Amino acid sequence: MVQNSRAQERRQIDLADHPLHGRGRTPLRPGHDHRQRQIHPPGRAPGPDRKRTASRSDRIRLRAGRGATPVQARRRRLRKIALGKPADGLRRGRHPGARRRASIGRRRPAAGDRASGQPGRCLFVGHRHPARGWPVSVSLPHAVSVWRRNASLYRRTWKVNLLPNFFEPVFYLTAIGIGVGAYITEMGGVTYVEFLVPGLICVSAMHGASFEVTYNVYVRLVYEKTYSGMVTTPVTPDDILVGEVLWALTRSCIYGGGFFIVAALFGLMPGLSALLAIFVIPLTGLMFAAIGIAVTLRMPTIELFSFYFTLFLTPLFLFSDVFFPISERLSGVWLQVAEILPLLHPVRLARSAFSGEVGWLALWDAGYIVVLSAGLLSWAKLTMRKRLSS
Numbered sequence: 001m002v003q004n005s006r007a008q009e010r011r012q013i014d015l016a017d018h019p020l021h022g023r024g025r026t027p028l029r030p031g032h033d034h035r036q037r038q039i040h041p042p043g044r045a046p047g048p049d050r051k052r053t054a055s056r057s058d059r060i061r062l063r064a065g066r067g068a069t070p071v072q073a074r075r076r077r078l079r080k081i082a083l084g085k086p087a088d089g090l091r092r093g094r095h096p097g098a099r100r101r102a103s104i105g106r107r108r109p110a111a112g113d114r115a116s117g118q119p120g121r122c123l124f125v126g127h128r129h130p131a132r133g134w135p136v137s138v139s140l141p142h143a144v145s146v147w148r149r150n151a152s153l154y155r156r157t158w159k160v161n162l163l164p165n166f167f168e169p170v171f172y173l174t175a176i177g178i179g180v181g182a183y184i185t186e187m188g189g190v191t192y193v194e195f196l197v198p199g200l201i202c203v204s205a206m207h208g209a210s211f212e213v214t215y216n217v218y219v220r221l222v223y224e225k226t227y228s229g230m231v232t233t234p235v236t237p238d239d240i241l242v243g244e245v246l247w248a249l250t251r252s253c254i255y256g257g258g259f260f261i262v263a264a265l266f267g268l269m270p271g272l273s274a275l276l277a278i279f280v281i282p283l284t285g286l287m288f289a290a291i292g293i294a295v296t297l298r299m300p301t302i303e304l305f306s307f308y309f310t311l312f313l314t315p316l317f318l319f320s321d322v323f324f325p326i327s328e329r330l331s332g333v334w335l336q337v338a339e340i341l342p343l344l345h346p347v348r349l350a351r352s353a354f355s356g357e358v359g360w361l362a363l364w365d366a367g368y369i370v371v372l373s374a375g376l377l378s379w380a381k382l383t384m385r386k387r388l389s390s
Helices: 002-015 056-063 070-083 096-103 140-156 158-183 192-223 226-230 237-265 272-296 302-318 333-338 344-355 360-389
Strands: none
Touching (some): 158 192, 158 237, 192 237, 192 302, 192 344, 226 237, 237 272, 272 344
């Protein structure tokens, strides 16, 4: 009896699977529930369970998708989608009815929709947000998220950045009122200080937008690679462009609005019509944000921005109806050439609001700002896509 029990125990040991060394049968309950489980004694199991080892034909069948468990089939489908391969049943020559049904309502992807499937590159079309029929593929929540990122960084140093916006107009108005204003008493039917205020408000908005979309955008694009990280998420280059323009508009409103408040505290608001100049501030920021970001995306090195500020913005500051009326000093061809200057049009709009005389010329100035901004942003959109996809 002892020998029989030992032989039976030995047969159970041979059939068992050691939990550490393996190479035996799987530790499953035997056929009848009233029996004990398989024994796992110490030592090395005699061999693998051939019933549980997949043969070569089984492996081929699993790779073909036949006989796979739901988890294996799902993993196989996801792996094919990641590699850009067609799913089962959609290959040429197999299940034509299923292929036709699956192709109903689908469109052929354009060249820009094809993704590489590699890390760090564009997302697949199914993982992106829909374009919603806009002229550019922009998601407003994603663009606002870019704006919020910049705002959160600005919030850390808002006191340092905000104080110069109030000191600069105070110095301007004090120096001009005490110095130059004592020699030039009247210009354009008003005092010289009142003549300068509308132009200086637009200049402040121009500087606020220009500094944001030049140095800051270039650093995030080239040095920090912030935008390269953003495009690995559902945020697209168009969302980044719109978010940066919105933030530049915010900065221009902070700069121009600060100057407007200081001028009001100095008593330089002639009437309620001057409040219309508040709407000129975001228009100025939009135009110079479009100009600046279009230049930034084509700028090879950061050192060349000094030419943009010195040879472009400074002449605009000096010859755009800010310090003297160009209609009284220029005539003929030169007056027509001056109409090309971008800063002239918001300055003229703001001065019309301060004087309360808004005519047909204001429509031309507003149309110039909108058309120029739209054209430059469309060009910047293509450049942004090219820079972030390369």
